[in-house]
Amino acid sequence: MKKGASFRRSLRFGNKRDGERNGKQGPPLADDLLEKTDKKEEIIKEVEELYTLPEIPQTPPSVMQISKMIEVEVLEVAHVNLLSLRLEYQKEREQRAADCSVELSKKEKDLNLLYRDLRNKISTIVRESNSLPVSNKALLVPIARIIQEEERRAGEPGGLPDSWMEAWRESVYEGVRVKVNNVHLDQREQNSSWLAVHLGLLGKTIVEDLENVKRDLKISYPASFRVFSTYVTKYHKVVGQHLKKLEPEVTELKDLYALLDWILNEYESEKIMSCPSLQPEITEEHTVLQLEENFLKQLKDKFCCKVKEDMREILERVIQLEFDDFWKDRKMPQKEDNFLNAPFHMDIWTKVKGTIVNCGKLEPSLEKKVTSSCIGELKNFPKRFETEFKRHCSAFQPQPLWAQYLITYINSFAALLEHMEGYQDSCPKEVEEFRGEVKWLIARLRQTLEDQFKEDIKPYMRRMMTRKWLTSDEDFNHLRHHTELLSQHCDVTRPPHAQEFVSELHYHVVREYIGQLMKYNYNCRNRRHERAAAKIRHQWSQLRHLFENMVIMVFLLNTFSLFEGIYLFIYFVLLRKLTF
Incomplete structure (x- = not known):
């Protein structure tokens, strides 16, 4: 029964x-x-818009009887009897307008309590209607008629002052809110993919609920209720509020990305709001989330800040890995394509590129902001790396390993800059700032390498053109040895830094070698004069041969030839003026 x-x-x-x-x-x-x-x-x-109100009894039952009807959900009967009580109240009110008795006040209070009970019962049924068995959804038809009738009688004495239709919409909202809040949510500590799992379940719940609205609930109401549209609108609002509540818990970059992707792409996609099973009704609805003002902007800003933090941590790990893999054990750097190379430049570029590409899938404007954040954080990396490198490795001077490290990082930072210059058009300011930092670092590393070479050959250059020099090749052999080491260093240095390096040191050797002729003036006569000239020609030929064999560009060779022509001219002038 x-x-x-x-x-x-x-x-x-x-x-x-x-x-x-x-x-x-x-x-x-x-x-x-x-x-x-x-x-x-x-x-x-679908339920017809027009309806016939059941006959209203002339004499209403007791308040307790009407209350019992509401309690056992005989709502249609309860309502017509409540209308009977209301009409009775209105009649008595008109008769006693000048003399409002206690009995009339009591009846008004009873009406108010009964109407509140009826509305609360209706609200409960509507709130739970999308979870009720199909047989129980027949209750929605009389509920719709009650709401229609009460809306028609709005303003008449004895009823509730606020709108029944608005109360129905609020009940729909509460039902949707309960549905969303009941979606399973793991603790962050229990599941690293807690948010992605939750958003997946949330999307599934939304689709299933709206399918049920379309299939079962929509036909229980007249068209004027716009049932499907109301549920969609309430989902927009409730889900927006739910995400706002979740946001403080979302602190990791992957979770922020998942949340933004769900908002910007997945929610409006065929996975949820544009799901084919919701057609054709959904085509008439707006599919955009109802988010609080500035919430999305704040979420994007939070994401960009987290990108910077994440990039900073990655760069710190790069330095730590260099220490663990190379500096700590004084390990030789690796080679790539016969050039000394540290792989961190590729690791950094891969991370930056991956982050930017993934953000481009979210939104083009966000891609630009993330690019700016990544390269902006990279700006501080060269100085930070240099500080740690010198702190851990300065003691290696003047060992060959020190020079190899210098060359490795010249090559690697040059490669990193080349990667980042691909973002010149989208972030010119940040790329230019990073370029300046990298160029200054490379200049300092190269200067350190040049200073070491100059310091290495300084004692041998100082003893050139002396009496010992004429009778011994020991100092020149040391000079040649260091120049050969320089040649080896240049072979593993990427252009154009190898050419610049060779050009500077070739100029230095030429200048210092000739400088000795200008500093020292001792007498040598007869054949000693010829021996000195022959030795100068022989040594210069060896040095020239060493530098010519280094990897240099054609225009630099021409520059070197110009240097040699100038200084050879000086040689001959000095040789003619000196007394040997």
Whole structure:
């Protein structure tokens, strides 16, 4: 027996079929089945907008009886009896307008309490309607009629002051809110993918709920209720509020990305709001989340800040890895394409590129902001790296390993700059600032390498053009040895830094070698004069041969030839003026 039927009969509120059953024999079985089939087909159709209000009893039952009807969800009967009580109140109110008795006030209070109970019951049913069994959803039809009737009687004495339709919408909102809040959410400590899992379940819940609205709930209301549209609108609002509540817990970069991707892409996609199963109704609805003002902007800013923090941590790990893998154990640097190379430049570029490409999938404007954040954080990396490198490795001077490290980082930072210059068009300011920092670092590293070479050959250059020099090749052999080491260093230095390096040191050797002729003036006569000239030509030929064999560009060779021409001219002038 349907819930509340026995109570209805006890109050003698029968239905048409009850009357027929009392007055004549029931229909044949086949007709009964046909009638049931017709009723089933009627349920599938949308509820008509127009309706006929059941007959209002002349005398209302007691307040307790009406309250009981509401409690057992015999809502249609409860409502017409409540209307009877309301009409009775209105009549008494008109008769006693000048003299408002205690009895009238009591009846007004009873009406208010009963209406509140009815609305609360309706709100509960509507709130839970998307979770009720299909059979219980038949309650929604009388609920819709009650709301229509109360909206029509709005403003009449004895009713509730606020809108029943708005109360219905609020109940829909509460039901949606409960649904969303009941979506499973793991603790961050329990599941590293807690947010991605939750958002996936949330999207699934939204689609399933709206499918149910489209299939079952929509047909329980007249078209004027715009049921599907109302549920979609409430989901926009509730989900926006839910994400706002989640946001403080979202602190990791991957989770921030997942949240932004869900908001910007997935929510409006065919996975959720544009799901084919929701067509054609969803095409008439807005599919955009209802987010609080500036929430999305704040979320993007938070994401960009986290990108910078993440990049800073990665760069610190790069330095730590260099220490662990090379500096700590004085390990030789690696080679790539015959050049000394530290792989961190590729690691950094891969991370930056991956982050930027992924952000481009979210939103073009966010891609630009993230690019700016990444390269902006890179600006401080050269100085930070140099500080740690010198702190851990300065003691290696003047060992060959020190020079190899210098060359390695000249090559690696030059490669890193080349990678980042690909973002010149999108972030010119940040790229220019990073370029300046890298160039200054490379200049300092190269200067350190040049200073070491100059310091290495200084004692041997100082003893050139002396009496010992004429009789011994020891100092020149040391000079040649260091120049050969220089040649080896240049072989593993990437252009154009190798050419610049060779050019500077070639100039220095030429200048210092000739400088000795200008500093020292001692007498050598006869064949000693010839021996000195021959030795100068022989040594210069060896030095020239060493520098020519280094990897240099053609225009630098021409520059070197110019240097040699100038200084050879000086040689001959000095040789003619000196007394040997």
